[in-house]
Amino acid sequence: MSHPDRLVELMRPGTLSLPALPPLSLYVHLPWCLRKCPYCDFNSHEWRSDAGGASLPVDTARAYLAALRADLEAALPLIWGRPVVSIFIGGGTPSLFAPEQIAELISDIRARLPLEAGCEITLEANPGTFEKDRFRGFREAGVTRLSIGVQSFDDAKLKRLGRVHDGAQSRAAVAEAAEVFETFNIDLMYALPDQTLGELDQDLSQALAFRPPHLSVYHLTIEPNTRFAVEPPPVPDADLASDMLDLITARTGAMGLERYEVSAYARAGHRCTHNLNYWQFGDYLGIGAGAHSKLSFPHRVLRQVRWREPAAYQREALAGRAVSNEHEVKRAELPFEFMLNALRLKDGVALQQYLERTGLPPSSIARAMAQGREKGLLRADPARIAATERGFDFLSDLQELFLAA
Numbered sequence: 393m394s395h396p397d398r399l400v401e402l403m404r405p406g407t408l409s410l411p412a413l414p415p416l417s418l419y420v421h422l423p424w425c426l427r428k429c430p431y432c433d434f435n436s437h438e439w440r441s442d443a444g445g446a447s448l449p450v451d452t453a454r455a456y457l458a459a460l461r462a463d464l465e466a467a468l469p470l471i472w473g474r475p476v477v478s479i480f481i482g483g484g485t486p487s488l489f490a491p492e493q494i495a496e497l498i499s500d501i502r503a504r505l506p507l508e509a510g511c512e513i514t515l516e517a518n519p520g521t522f523e524k525d526r527f528r529g530f531r532e533a534g535v536t537r538l539s540i541g542v543q544s545f546d547d548a549k550l551k552r553l554g555r556v557h558d559g560a561q562s563r564a565a566v567a568e569a570a571e572v573f574e575t576f577n578i579d580l581m582y583a584l585p586d587q588t589l590g591e592l593d594q595d596l597s598q599a600l601a602f603r604p605p606h607l608s609v610y611h612l613t614i615e616p617n618t619r620f621a622v623e624p625p626p627v628p629d630a631d632l633a634s635d636m637l638d639l640i641t642a643r644t645g646a647m648g649l650e651r652y653e654v655s656a657y658a659r660a661g662h663r664c665t666h667n668l669n670y671w672q673f674g675d676y677l678g679i680g681a682g683a684h685s686k687l688s689f690p691h692r693v694l695r696q697v698r699w700r701e702p703a704a705y706q707r708e709a710l711a712g713r714a715v716s717n718e719h720e721v722k723r724a725e726l727p728f729e730f731m732l733n734a735l736r737l738k739d740g741v742a743l744q745q746y747l748e749r750t751g752l753p754p755s756s757i758a759r760a761m762a763q764g765r766e767k768g769l770l771r772a773d774p775a776r777i778a779a780t781e782r783g784f785d786f787l788s789d790l791q792e793l794f795l796a797a
């Protein structure tokens with residue numbers, strides 16, 4: 393279908409009525425890693441470098457950047473004129489790209505999309521000697537926020553997780569990020585194989601010693617189709633994992649980091665704009681291999697996914713066909729989709745935001761809201777949709793109330 397026909401189709405009347413379009417973010421997926429971690433189910437592909445270096449060959453990077461440009465250009469009619477509030481360059485391991493390549497990517501974007509003043513531009517980086525030496529270059533390329541995939545500072549735990557870096561490299565990477573960036577994030581995981589409360593406490597002490605403005609701490613999950621699913625490691629039971637979460641919340645709180653989302657902790661003024669936009673059911677265009685998009689139109693919400701394999705993605709993107717699947721979110725599915733995101737936020741969202749972003753009337757959730765309040769899972773405030781403390785502890789039970797009947 394030609395572009396004008398496609399747009400006419402997306403703009404035609406439908407059962408939703410959105411009074412305004414939400415903020416728009418851009419996600420860029422860079423799909424390569426030095427080694428695939430045994431717990432990881434993200435779209436990441438091992439880069440086998442015969443030369444043993446930590447850089448992607450220039451030709452590979454150049455070809456991928458060309459595919460991203462073609463992808464973005466083909467997507468422009470769907471987001472015409474809308475300013476971008478945040479960019480997230482994620483992976484994979486984006487820090488395998490050289491600073492000049494990241495600079496090229498950011499100027500390719502700037503030349504095609506209007507960025508909101510002060511647009512947050514996050515890049516995911518892994519610890520490692522090569523990567524660390526690039527942090528200054530990333531900042532000069534226009535990156536405003538670095539997110540470092542530390543996972544743990546403990547050599548033995550990192551080995552169990554199949555990571556290519558050790559504790560000393562984790563510390564060196566965070567120290568460099570703290571010096572170079574005004575705001576940065578550390579990714580940690582907990583409930584690691586054979587982890588004790590004391591070991592987690594050590595990891596937290598090391599992370600907090602750098603006074604990070606933002607910390608993400610994820611419960612290690614054993615995902616299907618990973619090596620850990622085939623050979624499951626012994627991980628802490630539910631009681632210990634719950635004590636671990638209490639420890640994380642207490643120790644971060646004592647350092648002035650507020651738990652504002654299930655896994656995210658931030659000092660005032662350092663919450664992640666990009667992730668907040670996801671949780672508030674904002675729009676995002678995702679470009680790159682396997683990237684997901686959610687785009688709103690006056691009468692519909694569209695979801696897209698791009699070709700997953702890097703080679704197929706690059707071939708198809710250059711031919712103007714980066715999208716492998718798309719569908720309109722059904723009216724009956726919107727309440728649950730909205731709540732899957734919004735209820736992860738400690739303070740939830742305003743009811744008004746639900747009405748604006750789904751284009752649905754209050755009656756679409758009236759019954760579920762009443763049930764949630766009766767069960768003590770939702771706060772009583774009629775103008776907000778927010779979990780109580782109990783609701784936050786039983787989040788999936790609360791979210792399921794909003795499933796289509």
Ligand SMILES: C[S@@+](CC[C@H](N)C(=O)[O-])C[C@H]1O[C@@H](n2cnc3c(N)ncnc32)[C@H](O)[C@@H]1O
Binds near residue numbers: 540614
């Ligand atoms: C997809 S990774 C990309 C960042 C970078 N490549 C890295 O691994 O450090 C983003 C984050 O997701 C988290 N993550 C990945 N797999 C996970 C799993 N199975 N359980 C919990 N967290 C996971 C890790 O904390 C990781 O930093």
Ligand code: SF4
Binds near residue numbers: 424428434436541
């Ligand atoms: S480095 Fe990150 S993205 Fe790559 S395989 Fe490991 S967890 Fe997945």
